Amino acid sequence: MVKAHDVMTEWNSSSRSRRLLPSTASLAAFEAVARCGSFTKAGAELALSQSAVSKQIASLEAMLNIKLFEQGKSRSAALTPAGNFYYERVRQILTSLSAATAGTISFKGNSRALRLGVPATFGSRWLIPRITDFYEKHPDISLEFATRLGARLHADFANLDVSIEFATDQDTDHYWRRLMAFDIVAVARPDVVAGRDVRTSEDLHNVPILLHISEVDLWDEWCASKSGREGSGKNSKVVVFEHFSMVLQAATAGLGVAIAPIALIERELANGDLVIPVDLCLKGPSCNLVYPKNMIGMRSLKLFEEWLIEQTNSQRYPANTPITAPS
Numbered sequence: 001m002v003k004a005h006d007v008m009t010e011w012n013s014s015s016r017s018r019r020l021l022p023s024t025a026s027l028a029a030f031e032a033v034a035r036c037g038s039f040t041k042a043g044a045e046l047a048l049s050q051s052a053v054s055k056q057i058a059s060l061e062a063m064l065n066i067k068l069f070e071q072g073k074s075r076s077a078a079l080t081p082a083g084n085f086y087y088e089r090v091r092q093i094l095t096s097l098s099a100a101t102a103g104t105i106s107f108k109g110n111s112r113a114l115r116l117g118v119p120a121t122f123g124s125r126w127l128i129p130r131i132t133d134f135y136e137k138h139p140d141i142s143l144e145f146a147t148r149l150g151a152r153l154h155a156d157f158a159n160l161d162v163s164i165e166f167a168t169d170q171d172t173d174h175y176w177r178r179l180m181a182f183d184i185v186a187v188a189r190p191d192v193v194a195g196r197d198v199r200t201s202e203d204l205h206n207v208p209i210l211l212h213i214s215e216v217d218l219w220d221e222w223c224a225s226k227s228g229r230e231g232s233g234k235n236s237k238v239v240v241f242e243h244f245s246m247v248l249q250a251a252t253a254g255l256g257v258a259i260a261p262i263a264l265i266e267r268e269l270a271n272g273d274l275v276i277p278v279d280l281c282l283k284g285p286s287c288n289l290v291y292p293k294n295m296i297g298m299r300s301l302k303l304f305e306e307w308l309i310e311q312t313n314s315q316r317y318p319a320n321t322p323i324t325a326p327s
Contacts, residue, residue: 022060024097027090029056030068033077034087042077096294098159113142114300117163120147121244122287125264127164134307141300162291162301166284174290177305180263180312182284184215185276187265188257193277198257201280202226208237208256210247215259216240218282263287287312 032042033053043053061068068083079087118127123145131143146160170176186204196206211219219238239256241247244264251258252273261284268274289308295301 022063024094026056026060026063027094029053030060031087031090031094033057033069034079034083035091037076037078039077113144114298114304115144115146115159115161116304117146117160119164119166121248121264122164122166123147124245125267129267130311133311134304137307138300138303141303143304161295161298162289162304165288165290166286167288168285170288170290173293175293175296177289177309179287179289179308182261182263182287184218184259184282184284185262186257186278186280187260187262187269187274187276188251189254189273190275192254193257193275198277201278204257204278204280208239210250210256210258210260211238211240212244212247212260213240213242215282215284218284219259222280222282 029042029046029048032045033039036042036045039050039053039057042048043050046053048056057068064086066082067080068086070078070080134141134143165176166182186201188198188207192198192207197203198207209219216238237256239250241250244260247258247260248265248268250256251260252268257277258274259280259282262269262276265274269276289305291301
């Protein structure tokens with residue numbers, strides 16, 4: 001039997017909880033002002049007047065009974081310690097709410113675009129050439145590509161649904177699906193290696209080595225394993241680039257031997273512009289599909305994941321199988 005006292009206690013608790021739930025409009029206004037550092041910029045982003053934004057903030061501060069922004073002469077919107085504490089949590093809540101809303105809508109099977117974060121060179125050289133096949137199989141699904149220049153994506157996934165990540169181990173609490181190994185080989189224009197007598201991996205000290213910045217340590221470790229001396233990779237001329245596309249451009253221009261993932265040089269190997277002259281094969285980070293766990297079950301994501309697995313399973317890149325340069 002439910003007692004009247006218990007019912008009243010539950011009602012009072014629920015009532016208090018509702019009083020501590022600010023409107024999403026006021027939270028969105030607060031987040032925008034805190035991030036932009038300006039009421040004016042936040043208003044422009046939210047399509048609201050500065051006055052309307054100020055009212056939302058005033059309403060939120062009144063509900064909390066605490067100031068979120070410093071009251072100074074500066075025109076910038078500086079957070080109080082309490083405001084800074086609140087901002088970090090509100091940002092996470094709004095991001096999760098946005099992802100949950102988008103994910104829920106997608107369960108209807110509609111054609112809401114799947115937002116994909118992809119490293120630039122991998123996107124242009126591996127993914128884009130294959131994407132027509134995906135569209136042919138799933139014409140009702142649209143993809144939005146967001147090129148990522150940074151090495152890693154922020155843990156909250158910003159406004160993306162899914163990301164392609166290269167990592168040895170998973171380092172975020174999301175769902176990780178390993179797609180393929182990213183084997184790294186030595187590759188060069190045929191005349192470059194033929195003219196410098198490069199026939200084995202030990203001969204690579206005869207030519208300039210072209211490296212992506214992420215592979216410098218890997219190259220040094222391999223050189224040390226061959227010579228027994230740390231830092232021996234620095235004995236050869238090494239040219240370091242920030243982007244893989246520049247590494248491959250340098251290789252096709254004949255500047256030296258590139259140490260690069262074989263998955264990114266399929267076109268050049270197929271048409272003979274570049275060859276694999278020696279039996280060098282290094283193990284790079286694996287290629288992974290990563291997305292927040294609350295996106296599991298989203299129809300478009302599920303189909304895209306299945307298609308990626310199908311594509312990567314069909315690839316059998318040669319490992320330790322050199323394509324000898326013509327003599």
